[in-house]
Amino acid sequence: MQFHHHGYVSGDPRIEPAAGTGVDRPAELPEQIDVLIVGSGPAGMLAAAQLAQFPSVTTRLVERRPGRLAIGQADGIQARSVETFQAFGFAERITAEAYxxxxxxxxxxxxxxxxxxxxxxxxxxxxxxxxxxxxxIVNQARVLDYFAEFAASSPARITPDYGYEFVGLTVGDGEFPVAVTLKHTAGAEEGTERTVHAKYVVGADGARSRVRSSIGCTLAGxxxxxxxxxxxxxxxxxxxxxxxxxxxxxxxxxxxxxxxxxxxxxxxxxxxxxxxxxxxxxxxxxxxxxxxxxxxxxxxxxxxxxxxxxxxxxxxxxGHRLTDRFDDVLPEELGDRTPRVFITGDACHTHSAKAGQGMNVSMQDGFNIAWKLGHVLEGRSPASLLSTYSAERQVVAKNLIDFDKTWSTMMAKKPEEFSSPSELEDFYVRTAEFPAGFMTEYTPSMIVGGAEQQELAAGFPVGKRFKSARAVRVSDTNPLHLGHQAKADGRWRIYVFADPALPGTDSPTDALGEWLASSPESPLAAQPAGGDDDAWFDARVIYQHPHTEIDINAVPRAFKPEVGPFRLTDLNKVYGVDPAADIFDERQLDRAGVVVVVRPDQYVATVLPLTATGELGAFFAGVRGERATAQA
CATH class of the missing domain: 3.30.9.10 (D-Amino Acid Oxidase, subunit A, domain 2)
Structure with missing residues (x-):
């Protein structure tokens, strides 16, 4: 955790300074909203927590209950979810109280x-x-509590608006095209309705989702x-x-x-x-x-x-049911318009509880759509980015349902119906990676490259989550998990695994660092003027040498950004190998060097050689879009 770069912090460093929409955030639900999230379940709360890192975006979350969830039905937390919790800063605390x-x-x-x-x-x-x-294993209510704490402590200061029931919506034109009818469920105004207008709506309102019905989707199965x-x-x-x-x-x-x-x-x-x-x-x-x-x-x-x-x-x-789409764009409209309404979690996929997947997959739905909404609304990417949500997550849900059909059927079998006495336990061990949440593999799109250079980083498959490994931070000599340093702050990660040379030797790594810092084609050049050097892109370098051999003053400035109002140099992005667990060996990284680009939701986007600056620039040009301006 890094703080003090804006001045001395004497209180809880997890509470970030309010900014943008988080400053004097109105208690009452406004008439116009950038993103309206319906439902405070796992998908909705994670989406709110992620969007709380985008203070220029007005996000509100409505929930029909009068207050927080006291006891939830879900309780299984797979390793991929704990990995996600790490990015939101509460993996250690929730692990301490869990089974x-x-x-x-x-x-x-x-x-x-x-x-x-x-x-x-x-x-x-x-x-x-x-x-x-x-x-x-921990109750769903506690998971929601931790996400709520993160959202309330983030710059946008998001807290749920309890006591609002979703009634319906229509999508029209204008700056705030989605008209949403809500009904008060508690208080002096109980039973009365009101309308708010949003740019985008995320339906996280469960298996009986009214948002799903409003966009003409049905569960089939x-x-x-x-x-x-x-x-x-x-x-x-x-x-x-x-x-x-x-x-x-x-x-x-x-x-x-x-x-x-x-x-x-x-x-x-x-x-x-x-x-x-x-x-x-x-x-x-x-x-x-x-x-x-x-x-x-x-x-x-x-x-x-x-x-x-x-x-x-x-x-x-x-029961096993799935919707044919996860947004409001009809099949005949594909390519003609971008979505305005999205559904997540049980609203678009239902299955048995015994595989422990419902809450876990729902949270990844929320993670996937939230950072994309933040990027589009801040002008970092074009609205076409939002079409990748349904394309990516529907496939994941289909694979989940296929797996759950097999597992739930096996659990219901009688002992004599198995082909061998150990069939159930063999299946449990053989398929462990799927329920753990690590079989998701996104296919090529504007935010996922091809696998042409995959052999350069065999341990970081393109389209799959970035599997962390240890490296030693040069500035303080601490051995750390590289992936654990990536907060869920909406930034892209650019990991540069260096060639064999040390910094300051005119190596390919030095040349790449210079390009990142100075070229107009570099993704770093697209960051907002006047902000931190790493406001949108977090570039880190990992050398093949022990930390004792690395002169941090010789490291290219792209990996030592200036941050905060005092323009302090951040020295925490430079690493050497851990002699006890060399990341180059563990993740099968090419010793000539390789660049691994990771999305804000922790999935590997592309793998490139150090010299492929043109391809790297072109990839991020596609991410930004030719006209990536603030969206209406």
Whole structure:
């Protein structure tokens, strides 16, 4: 964390100075808004937190509840999400309060007495070291609290506007073309309606999304005709793995997915309620908590479960549904106009909860659209950038639903229906990278290059998230994870992995540094006049030498930007290799040097040789657009 560059900070450095729309932010919802977010779930709150870093953009978030969420239904936090939390500054704090999954146990009928279950296997949660971040369990409400804290502490000072229900919208013309009708749900004006006008609307309002309906989208898919009871409880039990994630299969009583919760005592159980008849007409949803507990005890035999307190419970039928688009542009309008309304999270994809993907994928939806809106509204990119949201995220959602169909079907199988005794645990280990959130791979577009130069940085696949590795910061000699230094501040990252020469030797790295600092074709030249040298682009250099051999005064000035009103030199962007874990070896980087460009949402955009200044300039010219001016 860096601070003091605007003067001495005596308070909490996480609270940034208010700026732009965050200065004297009106308490009342204004009539005209740049971005209106509907719904304060994971996608909506992350989008608000990201847009809070764009103080020139007026962003408001409306929520029909009268206040914060007290208890959420989602709780699984995959490693990719924790990686995202790191960028928003709260990974360590939420990890400290969460339950951490390191192992999963599998229980099956005892071959000697099928009426009893026995532990048949254990599997490491991340046997291949997919991520340096853990797999966590923590209530959705706490995730929202942390994003709310970040948004409120960021320059735009965004806080939710509670007590507003979305009624409908129409898209017209003008500077603020989206007319949104809202209804007060609390207070003296309860039941009355009002209209606000927005440039853009983000619907993060759940599976029954009214924003989705307003733009003519529908969820299409199928139901598996299989019901599950889910309960968050504290109980007295002799089941020995009550504090381990478990897949439990009984002989004829169905299955349980057991998820320990934060705090040491609470746990969640997804309890198999069996097939649902076609003519059930929703009756299975009337299953009582007592019936769910009884079914759990039948599955756990010979162990018993004495539930002492129920925090929450529900019954649901597995369904897999997806919208055909994630914005308001109809197929026949593609290429003729850019979108004004977007949907995220459960509003555009629904699936079972057992793969622990709903909240995680929803947050990446919010991350994806929010930085793009910020860039378009600040004039950094043309409005065509917004068309990449639906193109990128719909594919991710389709892959998620395909995975979840397989996993939820396997969880509902009887033991004798598997092709081998270890099929379930084998699948869990084999597919670990997908639920961890690391299989997303965006295809070429205006913000993702081709893979022609991929061999220069095999460990940073273009289109996939930037997988961090250690380097040693020269200025203070600290070994750090390179990716962990990238805050969710809307900036592009340009990582220059140097050639073998030291700085100041007229090397290709020196030449690139000079081009970045002085060429009118350099992306750094496009930054706003009078601001920090790295206001829009964060350029860092990693040399192939130990930090002790690097003369920081000889490093090109592109990697030592001047920041703040005092024009202080930032020395924290220069690194040497960590002898204990050489990043060039770990990420298979070409020793002749390579440039790795990373998007604001942590995905690798392009890989280029050090000498490819023309290609680098052209890439960012495409990102900016030929007429990347402030949008109406």
């Amino acid at each position: 951490q999954i390191t192992e999963m146990a599998f229980w099956k009928p005892d071959p000697r007495d099928p009426s009893r279950i026995v532990r048949s296997a254990r599997a490491q949660d991340d046997p291949h070291g997919i991520s340096e971040f853990p797999h966590l 199928d139901a598996a005709n299989h019901a599950w009871g889910v309960m968050d409880v504290v109980a007295s039990t002799d089941f020995p793995d009550i504090r381990l994630k478990c897949a439990i299969q009984s002989h004829d009583g169905g299955s349980i997915l057991l998820i320990p919760r934060e705090g040491g005592h609470l746990f969640r159980m997804y309890v198999d309620l069996g097939e649902v008849p076609a003519d059930d007409a929703g009756n299975v949803r009337k299953t009582t908590i007592e019936q769910i507990i009884a079914q759990a005890n039948a599955i756990l035999s010979p162990y018993t479960l004495d539930v002492r307190n129920v925090a929450w419970h529900s019954v649901y039928e597995v």
